[in-house]
Amino acid sequence: MSSLQDLLAKRAALEQEIEATQKRERQxxxxxxxxxxxxxxxxxxxxxxxGAAPKAGVGKGTKVAPKYRNSATGETWSGRGLQPNWLKAAIASGKKLDDFAL
Structure with a gap:
């Protein structure tokens, strides 16, 4: 079994070898x-x-103009993603999606 001093010396030697290899590979x-x-x-x-042209689809979270508005509360929905609860409730009560179109 190796002593603590032997292991520490081996670790120091390995660290020096790693550093030298990193420098050489970098060069x-x-x-x-x-x-x-x-x-x-x-x-x-x-x-x-x-100055490079941005890739299409990059920029998660970009704003989109609203397409639908709840005239009672002023809430809007862009038409993307899940329908908001206010719109689901209104459609369930018999209104049409087109009734909320801007």
Whole structure:
């Protein structure tokens, strides 16, 4: 069985080896990136995503104009997602969805 001092020494040696390996792999990655950039004539400015067209569907939670309004309370619904309770109750009482259209 190893002593505590032996285990601590092994851990310190492993940590040094891990750090050296991380530095070496990082340097290799940087060299690969520089090589690819040189091959395609890219600059750091080319890597920026500023000014790029936004992808469709990105931006969860965007507002949509309401399509239906409860004239009694002023509550609105965009027509997306589940119907609100006030609209369900009104439809159940015999009114039509079109009665609430804006």
């Amino acid at each position: 290799d990655a940087i060299a690969k990136v520089k090589s690819i950039m040189a091959e395609y004539g890219l600059t750091v400015a080319d890597l920026s995503t500023k």
